[in-house]
Amino acid sequence: xxxxxxxxxxxxxxxxxxxxxxxxxxxxxxxxxxxxxxxxxxxxxxxxxxxxxxxxxxxxxxxxxxxxxxxxxxxxxxxxxxxxxxxxxxxxxxxxxxxxxxxxxxxxxxxxxxxxxxxxxxxxxxxxxxxxxxxxxxxxxxxxxxxxxxxxxxxxxxxxxxxxxxxxxxxxxxxxxxxxxxxxxxxxxxxxxxxxxxxxxxxxxxxxxxxxxxxxxxxxxxxxxxxxxxxxxxxxxxxxxxxxxxxxxxxxxxxxxxxxxxxxxxxxxxxxxxxxxxxxxxxxxx
Amino acid sequence: xxxxxxxxxxxxxxxxxxxxxxxxxxxxxxxxxxxxxxxxxxxxxxxxxxxxxxxxxxxxxxxxxxxxxxxxxxxxxxxxxxxxxxxxxxxxxxxxxxxxxxxxxxxxxxxxxxxxxxxxxxxxxxxxxxxxxxxxxxxxxxxxxxxxxxxxxxxxxxxxxxxxxxxxxxxxxxxxxxxxxxxxxxxxxxxxxxxxxxxxxxxxxxxxxxxxxxxxxxxxxxxxxxxxxxxxxxxxxxxxxxxxxxxxxxxxxxxxxxxxxxxxxxxxxxxxxxxxxxxxxxxxxxxxxxxxxxxxxxxxxxxxxxxxxxxxxxxxxxxxxxxxxxxxxxxxxxxxxxxxxxxxxxxxxxxxxxxxxxxxxxxxxxxxxxxxxxxxxxxxxxxxxxxxxxxxxxxxxxxxxxxxxxxxxxxxxxxxxxxxxxxxxxxxxxxxxxxxxxxxxxxxxxxxxxxxxxxxxxxxxxxxxxxxxxxxxxxxxxxxxxxxxxxxxxxxxxxxxxxxxxxxxxxxxxxxxxxxxxxxxxxxxxxxxxxxxxxxxxxxxxxxxxxxxxxxxxxxxxxxxxxxxxxxxxxxxxxxxxxxxxxxxxx
Numbered sequence: 001x002x003x004x005x006x007x008x009x010x011x012x013x014x015x016x017x018x019x020x021x022x023x024x025x026x027x028x029x030x031x032x033x034x035x036x037x038x039x040x041x042x043x044x045x046x047x048x049x050x051x052x053x054x055x056x057x058x059x060x061x062x063x064x065x066x067x068x069x070x071x072x073x074x075x076x077x078x079x080x081x082x083x084x085x086x087x088x089x090x091x092x093x094x095x096x097x098x099x100x101x102x103x104x105x106x107x108x109x110x111x112x113x114x115x116x117x118x119x120x121x122x123x124x125x126x127x128x129x130x131x132x133x134x135x136x137x138x139x140x141x142x143x144x145x146x147x148x149x150x151x152x153x154x155x156x157x158x159x160x161x162x163x164x165x166x167x168x169x170x171x172x173x174x175x176x177x178x179x180x181x182x183x184x185x186x187x188x189x190x191x192x193x194x195x196x197x198x199x200x201x202x203x204x205x206x207x208x209x210x211x212x213x214x215x216x217x218x219x220x221x222x223x224x225x226x227x228x229x230x231x232x233x234x235x236x237x238x239x240x241x242x243x244x245x246x247x248x249x250x251x252x253x254x255x256x257x258x259x260x261x262x263x264x265x266x267x268x269x270x271x272x273x274x275x276x277x278x279x280x281x282x283x284x285x286x
Numbered sequence: 287x288x289x290x291x292x293x294x295x296x297x298x299x300x301x302x303x304x305x306x307x308x309x310x311x312x313x314x315x316x317x318x319x320x321x322x323x324x325x326x327x328x329x330x331x332x333x334x335x336x337x338x339x340x341x342x343x344x345x346x347x348x349x350x351x352x353x354x355x356x357x358x359x360x361x362x363x364x365x366x367x368x369x370x371x372x373x374x375x376x377x378x379x380x381x382x383x384x385x386x387x388x389x390x391x392x393x394x395x396x397x398x399x400x401x402x403x404x405x406x407x408x409x410x411x412x413x414x415x416x417x418x419x420x421x422x423x424x425x426x427x428x429x430x431x432x433x434x435x436x437x438x439x440x441x442x443x444x445x446x447x448x449x450x451x452x453x454x455x456x457x458x459x460x461x462x463x464x465x466x467x468x469x470x471x472x473x474x475x476x477x478x479x480x481x482x483x484x485x486x487x488x489x490x491x492x493x494x495x496x497x498x499x500x501x502x503x504x505x506x507x508x509x510x511x512x513x514x515x516x517x518x519x520x521x522x523x524x525x526x527x528x529x530x531x532x533x534x535x536x537x538x539x540x541x542x543x544x545x546x547x548x549x550x551x552x553x554x555x556x557x558x559x560x561x562x563x564x565x566x567x568x569x570x571x572x573x574x575x576x577x578x579x580x581x582x583x584x585x586x587x588x589x590x591x592x593x594x595x596x597x598x599x600x601x602x603x604x605x606x607x608x609x610x611x612x613x614x615x616x617x618x619x620x621x622x623x624x625x626x627x628x629x630x631x632x633x634x635x636x637x638x639x640x641x642x643x644x645x646x647x648x649x650x651x652x653x654x655x656x657x658x659x660x661x662x663x664x665x666x667x668x669x670x671x672x673x674x675x676x677x678x679x680x681x682x683x684x685x686x687x688x689x690x691x692x693x694x695x696x697x698x699x700x701x702x703x704x705x706x707x708x709x710x711x712x713x714x715x716x717x718x719x720x721x722x723x724x725x726x727x728x729x730x731x732x733x734x735x736x737x738x739x740x741x742x743x744x745x746x747x748x749x750x751x752x753x754x755x756x757x758x759x760x761x762x763x764x765x766x767x768x769x770x771x772x773x774x775x776x777x778x779x780x781x782x783x784x785x786x787x788x789x790x791x792x793x794x795x796x797x798x799x800x801x802x803x804x805x806x807x808x809x810x811x812x813x814x815x816x817x818x819x820x821x822x823x824x825x826x827x828x829x830x831x832x833x834x835x836x837x838x839x840x841x842x843x844x845x846x847x848x849x850x851x852x853x854x855x856x857x858x859x860x861x862x863x864x865x866x867x868x869x870x871x872x873x
Contacts, residue, residue, distance in 0.1 A: 076550025
């Protein structure tokens, strides 16, 4: 049996006390141990933000790249080495604002990977500006008269994009979160796992208590994740009640399947191609 | 009617095929070029294309002869007019034989250099399709250049193989009819007394094809790009061969994604490359800086076109040199290379991958629309010249022999270059980070670590610089005057210098390929003291000249720049050099 201590990192943690990220970090360790993984089998790719620091606090392969660009880098790595468990990790600003275009196209591309988005509805690293998921009229450093914009509904966008697996967890519900992480990782294709993550320093509205009063687990409801219309309805539900759990699943060909690489030796680990293999193309030029 | 003795053709011929976009000039030039290549000629084809799908005025120009040709001729010997607009443009050009369709124009020009061929009528009659007028024109052309039609008949069979026997036969009938019509109506003096008969190992390929082929020969496994002229043909060539050569070609949602995907693939251990033009490279810039910080090998092809912004999308320029040298925030090592021909491009892609991997840096390969879209005669490729595919990566056994989880991605050493670990190897993990980082790869704010890491990343520059090939100097280093050039201008520079030398002007050229990093020890003091340098560049501000002043303390005496979106031609360039020489000597 794998041990969650295998995934401990020596890097000192720089998050605020009481941050929702701690719950997510611990959940990952349990999920990895539960899946019987070893650190070298995992690649975590992140952008920039408080959430994007998470891979440093785990023992696993890490590519901590640019703000908003975790998904392209994770896709490139996952395509050439499907043997790795690839996880992209980031926050709502990183993924839904700076990386919004990549988010849409990564769901279409459907590389086998998991995208975990810590959604705290605020910018933490830059100390409190509105994010794409900030509530309308919320007062932040960049919206002193109240946020004039409607919040993005990323899960609805995911259902509209026919994302292979769409789920929502809550940093305050560890057991459910561990279960969703395992499901997201084992799903074949692009898995979106949105995690409600209270920011104790800069978001005084969407607190642990605020979420706790509202979240409910879809596992206890009569919800069929394969029903796209029902999933769309759940993805839009936000306010008095906020659904968590598996919202949508779609059987789709993965990148490895439609490129014919599935089951083949990974592109990254092969002996170099013989230069002379190009000679068969010479007749094109003669 | 063309009469005997009124052709100025000697040893080589330039044919310009003009028409509206969509009339098939490009394909026609390519089929003509291939036929000539098989007959043993050296062939060069360039295209002048407007940024539109239909209409306008485009041309393709085929220059061929028994000696190597590396640039277009300013002079045209034969003009093929596929539309009335082309005839209007060239009817007053002295000298050139002009093939036109009398049905296409109301004012049929008079004079023996105008050759009326009823192309549409013949195409309708022989091919049952007026669109085959260009094949009729090609047939007529073979008579005018004094070659038989059989080689072209073979080529038509190969070119239209996928379209079926009927289309092949119709095209062949059109070609023969055009040839026969010209033969009956126009007497010619064959331009080649001893036209070469034998084919060779030579190939005809565009700069883009050469780059793609070089990448396949260099174990490229991942290519990502967003379509952008003139780089798109590289993507299309590779995409068509994904299955055969087992690589992934990913069309990204934008160039930001393209470079970040390629960096992810390179980090994971696959040879990776992107190709774009200046505007796309501008979007990639943060990713290029990321490659510098994370020490991830990557090859970036920039097929330059005139900027700023969208500029002239289908035309050529050499104005991204300083952009490639400087792009990316912060300070990090890089190399900038620029091939002069398609043949050089083939080898240089390999060189770029070798340098990127050895030094764990971004390497830029600067093509341009002229280099990438033109078709060049390439001598038989010597694959032994290619560098072995991989290096600087920790083997599975070596990784496993270490204590578990002790690998440090940025462990410092005398070279500054740490052997890479690929994720998933041994009982090790690695952390790569865009933040300033410790040797382990974790985020740090330490002033000491910061200084040590900057030093580590920059230390490789001096080794890299000493490994780069210096400029080539022609004919030797004893001249008093040189042209300085880089990249695809070489063909025109070589030819212009030969023209001037034939006039007893003592001039040579110094041509740069592996341009950056460049050192202060490039030329000796004595050499620089009494040597006149004239830079020739396809840009307005003399970017190589500025780079040499900044990096090597070298001042050029005069600059010649072309920035109208068109390539240099030898005769025009020779004239510009004469003028500059006059100014320097006069002043």
